[in-house]
Amino acid sequence: MVTRKEVAELAGVSEATVSRVFNGLGPMKEETKQRVLEAAKTLNYHPNAIAQSFARRRSGNLGVVLPYVPKVHLFSTYYFSEVLSGIGAKVKEMGYDLLLMFRSQDEESDYNDVFRSQKVDACIILGAADTPRERQQLKKLEEGGHPFCLVNQHFTGERFNEVDADHTAGSYSAVKHLLEKGYSRVAFLNGSSQFSNSGDRRQGYIQAMREAGMEPENLAHLYYEGNYSRTSGYRAAAAVYERRREIDAVFAANDRMAIGLMQGLRELGWEAGRDVAVIGCDNSDAARVTDPPLTSVAVPFYEMGSLAAQRLLEQVNGEPGGFQLKLDTELIIRQSCRKA
Amino acid sequence: MVTRKEVAELAGVSEATVSRVFNGLGPMKEETKQRVLEAAKTLNYHPNAIAQSFARRRSGNLGVVLPYVPKVHLFSTYYFSEVLSGIGAKVKEMGYDLLLMFRSQDEESDYNDVFRSQKVDACIILGAADTPRERQQLKKLEEGGHPFCLVNQHFTGERFNEVDADHTAGSYSAVKHLLEKGYSRVAFLNGSSQFSNSGDRRQGYIQAMREAGMEPENLAHLYYEGNYSRTSGYRAAAAVYERRREIDAVFAANDRMAIGLMQGLRELGWEAGRDVAVIGCDNSDAARVTDPPLTSVAVPFYEMGSLAAQRLLEQVNGEPGGFQLKLDTELIIRQSCRKA
DNA sequence: GTGAAAGCGCTAACAA
């Protein structure tokens, strides 16, 4: 390994000067600088990042915390893939590295562990749920003075750094679209209520339905709950089909459930886009390849990841103030909701 | 920050003893150990990973190098998602952390850059292509004495660490299946030839066809090449349809192309599973949700990632010998290739 | 503008 010392010797300067040159600090004679750079080049010197981290007491890494999801190959979900891509691009742009941290099932471990080893300067938390335990852990993180940011999850009452999407507006526009097309008995297949965006979507749904003259208290028979998996959508199909005389459209809280639902309904003889309208959320790749293609609420996951990384790293670098961002969604219309 | 020194003082031992306790090294009196552990607990001491890395001259990180793919949200592809999940699980199990490294378009950067900063002890390279430039860079990496492993790519003539799948056998079984079902004019939609697995699949295809009495030299009109994207499959549909009287089945080198192909053919009035049989590769999630569901060659990407990480880290930890592994594939039969 | 020198928190070789 080539050290700073050797470069200093070859260039005939002190080690401190070599550091200055490489960090672009302080005033220095152009000639000295060139001499150092040349020496570094001939020796093929490159600063040791770990030693730098050690001395600076900064790792130069951004951590991304992934939730523990049993028996699920995590990345295979559109949401994680996109968010991670967005984070990765921005992190690189800003000269950081990206450390992936997988949470374990282990009830013991709390978020502070992530920082304890000092391997990351900040972290983005994905897939957080709004449970008492989670809230408490995040508060502890905050108290510990550790910079972090949540993506696609909002904690009402807290001022955590967040980058979310406007799921309420997205759901509203989807249901509104159905109502405008003439559907009136719109069922809602929601995901787990522990995620804030489930609640948001529910609100958007209720708002649109109310504007169409349906009071929330009369909507119970139109409300179904899955867990965002394709299987849960598939299972919901039976229940929906049971009430087929009271339902002419279904809005699902994500594409996976919407797809499972369409499959299940088809097996029962009910075709999406013919016998019933279906809309999903995420506008994942899968929405394009189903039959019929799935109308879906597009969520800018990539941008959300990118923004979260950017704002968080800026904060780490001294930018003052927290942030709570909410990006727009967009309804992408395909054939699954065409009027029969 | 709580340092080792404070723990040592509180426990009434030397700093070295604290280190020993935390590293489980050397013989020590149980009582001393307990005293140290207790002191550490009261002070809430946790070793500083960066300082450890610095002193050990080991980062404790495994790097995963992702290829530069313009305009593609990388993780959204089944292959990367699965491999990465497998790596992540194993890396965690072995006490390492996972550093994601995105290659840039930049022609300058070579693989050695990845190691220069000393931020990783070894790396897994995904999406490598067999081009002269790539080969040369990998050789330089090897010469530099940097431990690395390739996944899903084989470099004939080299002894790089590799974890591959038996794509030849997988393709053979797919084509064989078609032939046994009575299809005889099986076209092949391959991906970019710069990936070794494209060549492997081609071989499997040719072998099966030859056994059915078709000589390779007569197969040219049955051979199509895309670039593994859905769009390229979609575009291939037109060409395939042109020759529809000479084709009764298509084997595609991945699911995305197969799906694009089915869509394209459908628009031309040709239904997969009715007018033509289609088989894909990867057995991705998407294969389950298309209409008709897509028969596909399952590749154990998750296991490949996991194995690559394990063997590579073992090697870093002194296990002797390189490795070239090849895992089995399996044909998953669905309706896209049923006999009309 | 540049150099000298004091850390940073830990590991590991050696001594006791």
Next chain:
DNA sequence: TTGTTAGCGCTTTCAC
């Protein structure tokens, strides 16, 4: 079984 000590390669303060 435990303590002492010399680094690890760099940043940063202070002095010149």
